[in-house]
Amino acid sequence: MKTAFWVSAFLVAYIYVGYPLLLAVWARLRPADGPRSATVEPHGLPYVSVVLAARNEGHQLRRRLDNLLSQDYPADRFEIVVVSDGSTDDTPRVAARYAPRVRYLPLPRGGKALALNAGVREARHPILVFADARQRFAADALRRLVAPFADPRIGGVSGELHLGTEAEGGRRGEPRDEGVGEGVGLYWEYEKWIRRKESAVASVVGTTGAIYALRRAAWRDLPSNAILDDVLTPMRAVLMGYRVVFEPAARAFDMTPADAEVERRRKTRTLAGNYQLLRLEPRLFVPGLNPVWLQFVSHKIGRLVVPYALVALLVSNSALASAGPLYSLALILQVAFYVLALHGATLALAPAVQQRPAREASKAPATLDTARSRVPKEWMNASLD
Amino acid sequence: MRRLIDRASRVAFAFAMMNYAAVAGLVRLVSGRRVWR
Numbered sequence: 001m002k003t004a005f006w007v008s009a010f011l012v013a014y015i016y017v018g019y020p021l022l023l024a025v026w027a028r029l030r031p032a033d034g035p036r037s038a039t040v041e042p043h044g045l046p047y048v049s050v051v052l053a054a055r056n057e058g059h060q061l062r063r064r065l066d067n068l069l070s071q072d073y074p075a076d077r078f079e080i081v082v083v084s085d086g087s088t089d090d091t092p093r094v095a096a097r098y099a100p101r102v103r104y105l106p107l108p109r110g111g112k113a114l115a116l117n118a119g120v121r122e123a124r125h126p127i128l129v130f131a132d133a134r135q136r137f138a139a140d141a142l143r144r145l146v147a148p149f150a151d152p153r154i155g156g157v158s159g160e161l162h163l164g165t166e167a168e169g170g171r172r173g174e175p176r177d178e179g180v181g182e183g184v185g186l187y188w189e190y191e192k193w194i195r196r197k198e199s200a201v202a203s204v205v206g207t208t209g210a211i212y213a214l215r216r217a218a219w220r221d222l223p224s225n226a227i228l229d230d231v232l233t234p235m236r237a238v239l240m241g242y243r244v245v246f247e248p249a250a251r252a253f254d255m256t257p258a259d260a261e262v263e264r265r266r267k268t269r270t271l272a273g274n275y276q277l278l279r280l281e282p283r284l285f286v287p288g289l290n291p292v293w294l295q296f297v298s299h300k301i302g303r304l305v306v307p308y309a310l311v312a313l314l315v316s317n318s319a320l321a322s323a324g325p326l327y328s329l330a331l332i333l334q335v336a337f338y339v340l341a342l343h344g345a346t347l348a349l350a351p352a353v354q355q356r357p358a359r360e361a362s363k364a365p366a367t368l369d370t371a372r373s374r375v376p377k378e379w380m381n382a383s384l385d
Numbered sequence: 386m387r388r389l390i391d392r393a394s395r396v397a398f399a400f401a402m403m404n405y406a407a408v409a410g411l412v413r414l415v416s417g418r419r420v421w422r
Binding site: 186187264274275337338340343348 | 409
């Protein structure tokens with residue numbers, strides 16, 4: 001029992017505390033070179049294809065395309081390809097209004113991965129930028145995102161997604177109610193800190209689905225069932241020998257859901273995607289083949305192991321409660337944590353229950369939750385992994 | 386103090402939910418339920 005306790009305690013502590021500390025020390029002592037040129041003059045900006053896969057996004061596509069077209073980037077150096085995955089709403093009509101600046105590619109329903117594959121085939125330029133319909137880019141996002149590609153060693157770049165709470169952005173004038181948003185927001189800050197450090201020492205082990213770019217030479221078609229294009233794609237670039245870096249100056253904006261159920265579905269999908277990587281890209285698990293094996297195992301696989309370690313920790317600690325004051329204290333802390341989590345559940349679930357009828361009645365402009373209700377859950381963005 | 390407890394509770398819940406999702410994600414994949422398309 002003591003072995004089970006200490007092994008599981010070590011695992012949990014390493015994944016969430018030890019690994020970030022290791023990265024912090026690593027980044028300080030042995031940082032990788034920065035991209036060779038971080039600033040690119042206008043005449044040297046690369047040609048870019050923005051690929052936007054959409055399914056029934058008509059309600060927010062106009063705003064999104066306006067946002068992309070207002071980028072501080074020479075118009076003759078970037079194109080936008082909208083791929084519709086069997087949309088049945090007014091997505092085609094909205095996209096058609098923007099021709100010829102926006103090229104529209106309608107497909108029968110086949111899933112996001114196939115839509116991205118088709119979008120990349122349609123794209124003409126050497127730098128591919130992937131985006132979703134829901135988020136917004138800062139005016140200089142494209143310019144910042146592609147700047148690191150001036151260094152030929154860089155195969156992919158992840159931008160930074162900034163999250164506000166749905167309560168802030170969706171219902172102005174009403175009392176702020178955090179729901180699950182605050183917890184998710186804090187977690188996301190922690191996640192981004194880890195990505196910054198991973199980028200500083202070598203490569204990130206996943207990008208932000210809402211804003212990432214890839215050198216076309218590093219692109220390989222996705223399997224039709226791929227869940228996490230924003231992890232599989234950059235990791236394949238890393239396996240090819242490229243670096244994939246995090247560029248926090250390239251900013252996109254989104255809202256965290258107030259509804260815990262929305263967040264739970266998104267998390268489930270994201271973590272299912274991590275398991276799927278085991279099958280889709282087994283080379284990632286081989287130390288000699290994956291240049292960022294330690295980071296990948298610590299960051300991605302560790303998160304999959306922790307739930308079982310937590311159960312083992314609780315069970316072993318319960319059996320050892322009378323074995324000494326250390327074990328008693330550990331058990332008290334664990335119980336306190338779960339009591340807090342239960343309290344957090346009541347806080348997170350309460351606003352969602354209270355707000356749903358009001359939203360449905362008001363027919364207010366689409367907030368994240370209402371927008372999602374029109375989009376199949378399989379299409380939910382899995383950025384926050 | 387109440388605010389601090391609420392904040393810690395939300396973080397604890399987000400952490401617990403993530404771990405629950407890791408198990409649920411595996412169950413969905415193993416059971417063949419669709420999580421993509």
